[in-house]
Amino acid sequence: xxxxxxxxxxxxxxxxxxxxxxxxxxxxxxxxxxxxxxxxxxxxxxxxxxxxxxxxxxxxxxxxxxxxxxxxxxxxxxxxxxxxxxxxxxxxxxxxxxxxxxxxxxxxxxxxxxxxxxxxxxxxxxxxxxxxxxxxxxxxxxxxxxxxxxxxxxxxxxxxxxxxxxxxxxxxxxxxxxxxxxxxxxxxxxxxxxxxxxxxxxxxxxxxxxxxxxxxxxxxxxxxxxxxxxxxxxxxxxxxxxxxxxxxxxxxxxxxxxxxxxxxxxxxxxxxxxxxxxxxxxxxxxxxxxxxxxxxxxxxxxxxxxxxxxxxxxxxxxxxxxxxxxxxxxxxxxxx
Amino acid sequence: xxxxxxxxxxxxxxxxxxxxxxxxxxxxxxxxxxxxxxxxxxxxxxxxxxxxxxxxxxxxxxxxxxxxxxxxxxxxxxxxxxxxxxxxxxxxxxxxxxxxxxxxxxxxxxxxxxxxxxxxxxxxxxxxxxxxxxxxxxxxxxxxxxxxxxxxxxxxxxxxxxxxxxxxxxxxxxxxxxxxxxxxxxxxxxxxxxxxxxxxxxxxxxxxxxxxxxxxxxxxxxxxxxxxxxxxxxxxxxxxxxxxxxxxxxxxxxxxxxxxxxxxxxxxxxxxxxxxxxxxxxxxxxxxxxxxxxxxxxxxxxxxxxxxxxxxxxxxxxxxxxxxxxxxxxxxxxxxxxxxxxxxxxxxxxxxxxxxxxxxxxxxxxxxxxxxxxxxxxxxxxxxxxxxxxxxxxxxxxxxxxxxxxxxxxxxxxxxxxxxxxxxxxxxxxxxxxxxxxxxxxxxxxx
Numbered sequence: 001x002x003x004x005x006x007x008x009x010x011x012x013x014x015x016x017x018x019x020x021x022x023x024x025x026x027x028x029x030x031x032x033x034x035x036x037x038x039x040x041x042x043x044x045x046x047x048x049x050x051x052x053x054x055x056x057x058x059x060x061x062x063x064x065x066x067x068x069x070x071x072x073x074x075x076x077x078x079x080x081x082x083x084x085x086x087x088x089x090x091x092x093x094x095x096x097x098x099x100x101x102x103x104x105x106x107x108x109x110x111x112x113x114x115x116x117x118x119x120x121x122x123x124x125x126x127x128x129x130x131x132x133x134x135x136x137x138x139x140x141x142x143x144x145x146x147x148x149x150x151x152x153x154x155x156x157x158x159x160x161x162x163x164x165x166x167x168x169x170x171x172x173x174x175x176x177x178x179x180x181x182x183x184x185x186x187x188x189x190x191x192x193x194x195x196x197x198x199x200x201x202x203x204x205x206x207x208x209x210x211x212x213x214x215x216x217x218x219x220x221x222x223x224x225x226x227x228x229x230x231x232x233x234x235x236x237x238x239x240x241x242x243x244x245x246x247x248x249x250x251x252x253x254x255x256x257x258x259x260x261x262x263x264x265x266x267x268x269x270x271x272x273x274x275x276x277x278x279x280x281x282x283x284x285x286x287x288x289x290x291x292x293x294x295x296x297x298x299x300x301x302x303x304x305x306x307x308x309x310x311x312x313x314x315x316x317x318x319x320x321x322x323x324x325x326x327x328x329x330x331x332x333x334x335x336x
Numbered sequence: 337x338x339x340x341x342x343x344x345x346x347x348x349x350x351x352x353x354x355x356x357x358x359x360x361x362x363x364x365x366x367x368x369x370x371x372x373x374x375x376x377x378x379x380x381x382x383x384x385x386x387x388x389x390x391x392x393x394x395x396x397x398x399x400x401x402x403x404x405x406x407x408x409x410x411x412x413x414x415x416x417x418x419x420x421x422x423x424x425x426x427x428x429x430x431x432x433x434x435x436x437x438x439x440x441x442x443x444x445x446x447x448x449x450x451x452x453x454x455x456x457x458x459x460x461x462x463x464x465x466x467x468x469x470x471x472x473x474x475x476x477x478x479x480x481x482x483x484x485x486x487x488x489x490x491x492x493x494x495x496x497x498x499x500x501x502x503x504x505x506x507x508x509x510x511x512x513x514x515x516x517x518x519x520x521x522x523x524x525x526x527x528x529x530x531x532x533x534x535x536x537x538x539x540x541x542x543x544x545x546x547x548x549x550x551x552x553x554x555x556x557x558x559x560x561x562x563x564x565x566x567x568x569x570x571x572x573x574x575x576x577x578x579x580x581x582x583x584x585x586x587x588x589x590x591x592x593x594x595x596x597x598x599x600x601x602x603x604x605x606x607x608x609x610x611x612x613x614x615x616x617x618x619x620x621x622x623x624x625x626x627x628x629x630x631x632x633x634x635x636x637x638x639x640x641x642x643x644x645x646x647x648x649x650x651x652x653x654x655x656x657x658x659x660x661x662x663x664x665x666x667x668x669x670x671x672x673x674x675x676x677x678x679x680x681x682x683x684x685x686x687x688x689x690x691x692x693x694x695x696x697x698x699x700x701x702x703x704x705x706x707x708x709x710x711x712x713x714x715x716x717x718x719x720x721x722x723x724x725x726x727x728x729x730x731x732x733x734x735x736x737x738x739x740x741x742x743x744x745x746x747x748x749x750x751x752x753x754x755x756x757x758x759x760x761x762x763x764x765x766x767x768x769x770x771x772x773x774x775x776x777x778x779x780x781x782x783x
């Protein structure tokens with residue numbers, strides 16, 4: 001028999017999951033929120049989203065060609081995801097050159113200068129948003145109200161409303177409005193209900209774990225409840241602060257970005273807590289009403305450090321440090 | 337009720353067919369090629385000259401040290417010559433060729449059964465050593481060594497490993513169904529040798545038939561034994577473990593059943609227990625009761641190329657092509673032949689290899705099932721970290737090894753890796769993480 005057998009090191013079977021599948025799954029999970037955004041804010045929101053995605057793809061293609069890399073990697077879903085997330089973090093009525101400029105910056109300086117996918121320190125979409133925020137702050141802080149609101153030109157986001165009115169929550173949108181998206185804000189962040197559908201999909205299919213979102217949202221909720229009330233400690237409306245800004249979008253879809261968050265479960269918990277504390281501090285004490293994107297960026301910078309110190313101890317590590325015990329000995333000790 | 341362990345993966349198991357049908361009786365091949373090194377340790381030394389007529393069970397090679405094992409003739413016939421021939425793990429292994437002689441009895445001639453109760457632990461170990469028994473889960477460590485722990489390491493628990501967490505393989509599952517009572521008696525012998533008071537039979541919960549027959553056999557025993565005697569006997573329990581790879585790894589099965597972590601670099605005896613494969617327990621039973629040496633074992637032949645996945649008894653030294661012909665041949669040309677399971681098994685470059693003591697199964701994969709994927713960059717998804725049963729960080733180790741930074745790889749615990757391959761299975765970027773682990777380990781150890 002003429003033999004031509006393939007020889008390789010195991011395992012000889014592999015999971016069918018690929019990087020591409022993950023990226024597209026996250027993209028799909030973001031679609032409900034985008035559709036809700038377009039429904040709430042109208043056609044311009046759609047144009048902004050399309051422009052951001054197209055510019056991200058084009059930039060990725062140009063840079064990959066220039067770096068003499070395989071250009072089919074454009075379709076691995078990561079550039080689409082970056083463009084989409086950037087658009088979701090923009091107000092709906094910005095001029096169309098803004099998402100394009102943001103996407104170019106996000107891909108070129110947020111991702112490719114570091115060596116492309118897997119090597120970037122900061123979440124590219126958030127880097128793009130930070131760039132736009134610093135360069136054109138007026139565009140980035142002018143908000144459109146939902147299409148059906150009587151005064152359709154501009155309005156404030158719920159968090160800005162809270163900040164400007166110095167804590168009189170009654171005049172701001174109700175929590176139910178916040179949940180279904182009847183308020184001003186960025187394209188992708190407004191409809192919490194749609195975001196939760198996408199997030200549930202990611203969690204159930206195990207594309208993301210609970211560690212970062214739960215600790216992040218938990219810390220923000222607790223600190224807002226404890227320190228952001230009008231009548232002393234533990235009187236804040238936690239739900240308002242959880243739903244009112246970009247926290248749901250940030251916690252489930254951006255803080256969980258694999259590349260820029262820690263590897264281990266313990267690291268992820270530290271990361272989530274850090275994001276939560278920073279978000280609260282920025283919201284409470286800084287000039288900006290919202291702090292989700294900056295706090296995630298800051299924790300991105302801390303990720304290599306967290307990874308270094310929060311690695312799990314390997315199996316058998318602790319027991320090698322203590323004298324070995326048999327079951328009888330343990331039982332005796334337990335009885336004593 | 338059990339404790340579980342960190343990490344692991346859930347590959348699809350492909351087991352049902354092979355374990356549902358009775359194992360086929362052994363073939364008596366025209367020719368066997370029996371390597372003298374089928375175990376961990378030093379090779380045995382041939383003691384038969386070419387031209388000698390040997391009978392089933394005759395010793396043809398003697399152990400050369402303490403950590404070594406006897407080799408026996410698996411068919412009756414004429415010793416032809418010694419050759420260097422490939423085995424599942426060696427390209428050139430010294431082997432003895434025996435050709436079948438017509439007219440000789442090819443079955444094992446059973447000796448009168450021994451009175452096991454009257455034998456001392458030392459005598460039992462001597463019999464096991466004489467029978468050339470090695471760990472049959474794949475590690476092939478000589479069993480008499482494993483059953484002689486030093487006096488300062490008391491053993492209180494023995495775990496029989498019938499987990500068989502490798503996908504496709506079903507030989508242990510079948511053996512537990514067919515040889516239930518013999519395996520239990522084998523466990524009795526092991527418990528007696530090491531003086532342990534607790535025995536566990538670990539089975540993954542996807543093998544309900546095996547769990548059922550084992551529990552039934554235990555209940556029947558309990559009914560037969562008067563309570564006064566039962567009190568003095570070791571307690572034996574069947575533990576159904578969650579189906580998860582690598583549940584059957586020695587350290588993980590101990591953790592799952594006893595909640596003890598074998599210390600880094602240590603052995604199960606360091607936490608007061610011993611793990612033996614169910615096939616080893618069966619071999620021990622046969623050796624002790626009937627002086628039968630290890631001349632045959634149960635093997636799973638499976639994969640999409642087989643007409644039907646099957647378990648079959650095989651005489652040691654049977655060549656793989658003979659065996660394939662015996663069970664009905666292929667329906668597709670195999671493109672990859674893996675000896676062992678698909679996770680930790682070894683891909684072969686030739687099919688002309690003999691079945692040896694640690695040969696638990698062969699997987700024949702057609703062209704379309706062979707993974708040839710482009711490796712892409714790590715996106716730090718952390719799936720390898722989640723999968724690693726030893727709580728290592730494969731992707732970080734991979735980067736250290738790539739950069740030749742072996743000192744740091746050692747500090748990060750790379751030597752704890754026992755190469756289960758869960759990380760490489762889980763990796764969505766298809767990075768051959770296990771290759772990096774193996775390379776890194778070899779470099780760290782050779783420092």
